[in-house]
Amino acid sequence: MKYMNQVGIILGITFLGEMIHSIIPLPIPASIYGLIIMLFCLYFKLVKVENVKQTGGFLIEIMPLMFIPAAVGLLTAWKDLKSIWITIIIITILTTIIVMAVTGKTVQAIISKDKDRKVERK
Structure with a gap:
């Protein structure tokens, strides 16, 4: 329940x-x-x-x-995407790197802030 x-x-x-x-x-x-x-x-x-x-x-x-339905949708749209696939791959790689970097910096900032709070409490 x-x-x-x-x-x-x-x-x-x-x-x-x-x-x-x-x-x-x-x-x-x-x-x-x-x-x-x-x-x-x-x-x-x-x-x-x-x-x-x-x-x-x-x-x-x-x-x-x-993600399987989205992947199948990409397969069915391949004829439309065939002419721009290199651009899509470059954009995907760049945005993935940017998201990873921003996420890493954000997590580091949060961990640092949490450590500072713990030091202040002691």
């Missing part, structure tokens, strides 16, 4: 994101609205992490399966 409650919370927030997407005429995916809602719910403790942790972990574990 615990998993059903966790799935219900996640699906409810996802549905709320879909509703907001249908109301607000911005080119933002509904899933982004759902993620922002979940972030606020977790931050303001409307939803406790323990109430979605196990189901969220399961969804992260099966995430690679979620």
Whole structure:
């Protein structure tokens, strides 16, 4: 029953994101609205992490399966992408490097800030 409650919370927030997407005429995916809602719910403790942790972990574990439809979509669109595939690969490599660098710097800053806080408490 615990998993059903966790799935219900996640699906409810996802549905709320879909509703907001249908109301607000911005080119933002509904899933982004759902993620922002979940972030606020977790931050303001409307939803406790323990109430979605196990189901969220399961969804992260099966995430690679979620990319299969996108990969198949790329295969079916190959004739359209064939003329620009080198550009796509270069952009993909560059953005991956940029995301990795920014993520690494952000994590380093957070760890450094956390260490500073721990030193101040002692």
